[in-house]
Amino acid sequence: MNWRPSRIDLLGLLVPLGLIVLWQLLSLHLASPLFPGPMKVAFAIVNNFNVIVKEIGHTLLRAAFGFALAAVLMIPLGVVLGRIPVIGRLLEPIMDMLATLPPPAIIPLVMLFAGTGDWAKIVIIAYAAAVPMLMNTYEASHSIHPMLNRVAKSLQLSRLETMLYIDLPSSLPMIATGARLAIASSLLVSVTSEMLLATNGIGVYLQRSQEYFRIDAGIAGLFFISLAGLLINAAMAKLERRWLFWHYRETSAD
Amino acid sequence: MMAIHALHRFRGAISILIVMGVWQIVFLFGLAPEKYFPSIFTVAASFADMLQNGDLAKAEFLTFTRALIGLVAAALLGILLAIISDLSPVLGRGIRYISDILQPIPPAALVPMAIFALGLGYKLYAFVIILVTVWPPYMNGVAALSSVSPVQVNTGRMFGCSRWDLLWRIKLPAAMPEIFTGIRYAATISLIAVIVSEMLAGRDGIGFMIFKKAFALRTADVFALMFVVAVSGVMLNGFTNMLRRFVTGWHIRMMERTE
Numbered sequence: 001m002n003w004r005p006s007r008i009d010l011l012g013l014l015v016p017l018g019l020i021v022l023w024q025l026l027s028l029h030l031a032s033p034l035f036p037g038p039m040k041v042a043f044a045i046v047n048n049f050n051v052i053v054k055e056i057g058h059t060l061l062r063a064a065f066g067f068a069l070a071a072v073l074m075i076p077l078g079v080v081l082g083r084i085p086v087i088g089r090l091l092e093p094i095m096d097m098l099a100t101l102p103p104p105a106i107i108p109l110v111m112l113f114a115g116t117g118d119w120a121k122i123v124i125i126a127y128a129a130a131v132p133m134l135m136n137t138y139e140a141s142h143s144i145h146p147m148l149n150r151v152a153k154s155l156q157l158s159r160l161e162t163m164l165y166i167d168l169p170s171s172l173p174m175i176a177t178g179a180r181l182a183i184a185s186s187l188l189v190s191v192t193s194e195m196l197l198a199t200n201g202i203g204v205y206l207q208r209s210q211e212y213f214r215i216d217a218g219i220a221g222l223f224f225i226s227l228a229g230l231l232i233n234a235a236m237a238k239l240e241r242r243w244l245f246w247h248y249r250e251t252s253a254d
Numbered sequence: 255m256m257a258i259h260a261l262h263r264f265r266g267a268i269s270i271l272i273v274m275g276v277w278q279i280v281f282l283f284g285l286a287p288e289k290y291f292p293s294i295f296t297v298a299a300s301f302a303d304m305l306q307n308g309d310l311a312k313a314e315f316l317t318f319t320r321a322l323i324g325l326v327a328a329a330l331l332g333i334l335l336a337i338i339s340d341l342s343p344v345l346g347r348g349i350r351y352i353s354d355i356l357q358p359i360p361p362a363a364l365v366p367m368a369i370f371a372l373g374l375g376y377k378l379y380a381f382v383i384i385l386v387t388v389w390p391p392y393m394n395g396v397a398a399l400s401s402v403s404p405v406q407v408n409t410g411r412m413f414g415c416s417r418w419d420l421l422w423r424i425k426l427p428a429a430m431p432e433i434f435t436g437i438r439y440a441a442t443i444s445l446i447a448v449i450v451s452e453m454l455a456g457r458d459g460i461g462f463m464i465f466k467k468a469f470a471l472r473t474a475d476v477f478a479l480m481f482v483v484a485v486s487g488v489m490l491n492g493f494t495n496m497l498r499r500f501v502t503g504w505h506i507r508m509m510e511r512t513e
Contacts, residue, residue, distance in 0.1 A: 008343050015348020016355070034370040093266040094273060100487025101480065102446035104362070104453070105461070108468030109476055112290055184358070192362035192450055196465070203362065210366035218367045222359055229358020 036216035044216040045223060052205065052224050059201040060228060062118060063190035066125025067182060074130045075175060078137025079167045083159065088142055095135055103128035103185060104192045116197035121190065128189040129182035136178025140171035173247045176240050183236065187229060292474040301478035309463070310482065317448055317460040318486055320376075322493065324383030325444040329437045332388045336395025336433070337421065346396065353389055361386045361447035365454040374455050382451050387444045394436030398429035431505045434498040441490045449483065460486070 020038050027037030036044075045052075081088035107124055114120035141163075148170055152162040194203025202221055209218035241248065274294055281293045292300075304310040339346030364382050372378045402425045410424040452461025460483060467475040499506060 008347050011344040012347025012351060015345060016351045019352070089265050090269050090272065093269045097484055097488070100442065100445075100491060101484040102442070102449050102487070104446055104450045105464060105480055105483045107453075108464050109473075109480065112468055112471065112473055112476070187358065188360035188362070188446075191360045195362050195366075196453060206363055206366050210369065213370075215367055215370060222363055222367065225360070225363055226355050226358045230354060233358070 033213065034215055036219065040216040041219045041223070044214070044220040048217050048220055052202070052221055055200060055205040055221075056202040056224050056228060059190050059194060059203065060187075062121050062201070063125055063183075063186040066122045066190070067129045067186040069122065069126040070129035070133050070182060070186075071179065073126075074133040075137050075168075078134050078175075079141045079163050079171065081134075081138050082141030082144070082171075083163050083167060085142060088138060092138075095131070095138070099131050099135060103131075103189045104196075107189075107193055107196050111197055116199060118199075120197060121193045124193050125186045125189050129186045132178045132181035132185065133175070134178075136174045136181075137171055140174035141167040144170055173244055176244060180233075180236055183232060184229070187225075187232070191225065289471070290473055292477065296474045297477045297481070300472070300474040301481065304475065304478065310479075313458065313460045313463045314482055314486065316458055317452065318489070320379045320383065320459070321441075321444045321448045321486070321490060324380065324387060324448065325437070325441055325490065325494075327380070328384045328387035328440060328444065329391045329433075331384060332391030332436070332440070333395050333426075333433060335388070335392045336399055336429075337426070339392075339396050340399040340421070340425070349392075350396075353392065356385065357389050359386075360450075361443075362450045362454060365451050369455065374457050378455060379448065379451055383444050383447045386447050387440045390436035390439040390443070391433055392436070395429060395433045398432035399425055402428045427502075430502045431498075434494070434502060437498075438491065438494050441494050442487065445483070445487055445490055 024037045024039060027035050027040075081091060103124065106127060110120050110124050110127075114123055144167060148166050149162075152166045157165065190201070191203040191206075194201035195207055198204045198207065202225060206218050206221050209215065209221065278294055281288070281291060301310075335349055339349055361382050364385060365378070368378055368381055372381055406424055406428060407420065410420045415423065448459070449461035449464075452459035453465045456462055456465070460479060464476055464479045464483075467479065
């Protein structure tokens with residue numbers, strides 16, 4: 001039983017491997033420094049390993065700060081808005097409108113207010129992470145199961161206690177979904193903001209590679225961004241399964 | 255009760271009024287320097303200005319068509335990949351490897367590497383937009399196609415549907431609502447990708463215009479352009495919803511009836 005899926009996994013590996021071979025052949029055929037093959041990229045990864053790791057460290061650190069800021073502010077706000085429907089309903093259209101505004105579009109605006117330093121970037125990242133966090137928390141806590149409301153009433157919980165002990169825990173699965181979207185968008189905006197407001201980080205590294213015509217080094221950088229994203233996603237999925245085991249238990253019991 | 259009803263009906267207008275009111279109060283009390291925080295009327299005036307000299311319409315046309323064409327192409331490609339994955343588990347696993355690798359890469363990071371190979375024209379935009387927008391329709395497509403209820407599939411078999419019929423007439427229509435959820439998410443990403451590529455490629459479009467105005471410290475223009483971007487997002491969303499109504503109208507009607 002265990003063997004069959006792994007055979008599919010192995011045969012499936014042929015698809016990306018085939019693409020890499022195709023890429024290598026195409027690059028040999030074109031023989032242009034602007035279109036490096038996988039061999040050259042592999043060498044570039046080895047040669048630039050230290051630089052790339054250092055730069056991507058800056059990027060990830062800022063992304064983490066921005067995300068943490070958004071989580072600390074937006075999860076409580078979302079719960080409060082969900083519990084006080086009058087304000088929530090009024091602000092809903094504003095949230096919808098902010099959701100359609102692409103986060104990178106605010107980069108030039110924040111630049112005017114806050115310059116190009118670390119804090120400007122963290123503000124932009126926090127904004128990008130805030131929208132999905134707020135939307136999901138709000139959505140979860142205002143569509144809470146009516147039974148839970150009655151539980152709160154019969155336990156005579158105050159409004160604050162209801163938010164803390166009922167709304168927050170029962171919204172956690174949806175907050176986790178929001179967090180996953182928010183992490184993806186903080187990483188995206190972190191790189192983008194570096195490319196537009198250059199100081200340091202992997203975004204700057206990519207642009208330098210372009211300016212020096214080192215496309216192979218640039219693709220090596222892309223490889224590391226992808227790797228970082230994969231690792232973060234895997235870690236997130238693991239944490240979710242550990243902390244929200246009750247949620248998965250319930251849904252799988254159905 | 256009446257008051258709450260009215261509140262619900264006009265909440266869009268009310269919330270916009272609240273934002274504008276707060277904005278204007280911040281402006282009037284001088285909480286932020288005027289250079290960075292112009293009054294609503296200044297923003298409106300610069301919007302009208304840009305509208306009049308035609309720059310705005312031209313840039314918005316470029317940006318919007320890029321986003322729209324990219325979105326449609328990416329959605330079709332995503333559905334195609336999902337169908338391939340459904341037909342062959344091995345190819346499906348292979349595509350999943352590739353999507354795992356490519357998905358975390360932000361559109362901005364792709365631009366500098368692609369400029370040399372693809373130039374500054376439509377090829378660059380097509381490449382960047384499709385490469386980042388294709389994944390949500392594909393992911394949702396794979397999930398939806400694999401979770402079509404066996405009752406539906408078996409019913410099709412009973413009617414003697416071929417493998418192709420089964421896919422085309424039963425599985426794909428059943429998966430469409432979920433695929434459209436992915437396309438709606440993709441609409442947002444496609445607009446982001448266009449704006450970012452325009453900022454970095456630096457030749458034309460709304461993204462380029464925002465960046466240029468920001469460096470010229472024309473704050474009112476920047477705010478007006480951000481408003482335009484938000485409206486573009488709403489329009490792109492509206493287009494997706496229209497298409498969804500057209501393709502999966504049966505599903506929406508069914509959902510409304512059960513409520």
